[in-house]
Amino acid sequence: xxxxxxxxxxxxxxxxxxxxxxxxxxxxxxxxxxxxxxxxxxxxxxxxxxxxxxxxxxxxxxxxxxxxxxxxxxxxxxxxxxxxxxxxxxxxxxxxxxxxxxxxxxxxxxxxxxxxxxxxxxxxxxxxxxxxxxxxxxxxxxxxxxxxxxxxxxxxxxxxxx
Numbered sequence: 001x002x003x004x005x006x007x008x009x010x011x012x013x014x015x016x017x018x019x020x021x022x023x024x025x026x027x028x029x030x031x032x033x034x035x036x037x038x039x040x041x042x043x044x045x046x047x048x049x050x051x052x053x054x055x056x057x058x059x060x061x062x063x064x065x066x067x068x069x070x071x072x073x074x075x076x077x078x079x080x081x082x083x084x085x086x087x088x089x090x091x092x093x094x095x096x097x098x099x100x101x102x103x104x105x106x107x108x109x110x111x112x113x114x115x116x117x118x119x120x121x122x123x124x125x126x127x128x129x130x131x132x133x134x135x136x137x138x139x140x141x142x143x144x145x146x147x148x149x150x151x152x153x154x155x156x157x158x159x160x161x162x
Contacts, residue, residue: 034143080108
C-alpha cells in the first residue's frame with residue numbers, strides 16, 4: 001500500500017477495510033509487526049504482492065499468525081474505545097506534520113482522543129495530550145516497538161495498568 005505522505009510502500013495483510021479505514025498486520029522481512037490503521041483517503045495505490053516472499057510467508061507459517069483483532073473501524077472514536085486497546089501502549093501519528101505520540105488511551109471523545117503520552121525518555125506527560133481525529137494518519141499497537149516500550153516501562157514501575 002502506498003500513502004500520500006510517504007514515498008515508500010507498506011506491506012499489510014488486511015484484517016478489515018471500510019470506506020474510511022484499513023486495518024492490517026504489517027509484514028516486514030518475514031515477520032508480522034503489529035496492527036496498523038490508516039485512512040483510505042490517504043491511500044494512493046494498493047496492489048497484491050505475488051512474489052517469492054509471499055510464498056515464503058505461506059511456507060513458514062506466517063500467514064497462519066494473521067488474526068483479526070476485532071476492532072470496530074467505523075470511526076476513530078469507535079477505534080479508540082475498543083477493549084482491545086485498553087491498557088496497551090499505542091502509537092498515533094500525523095505523518096503530514098511529523099507528529100508522533102506513544103501512550104495509553106485515556107478518553108475517546110467525538111472529535112479527539114486524549115492519551116497519557118510518554119516522551120523519548122519514558123517521562124509521562126503531566127496532562128493528557130489531546131489529538132484531533134482530523135490530524136491522525138496512522139495508529140499502531142502490538143508492534144515490536146510498542147511491546148518493548150511497554151515491557152520496559154512496566155518492569156521499571158514507570159507504567160502500570162489502569
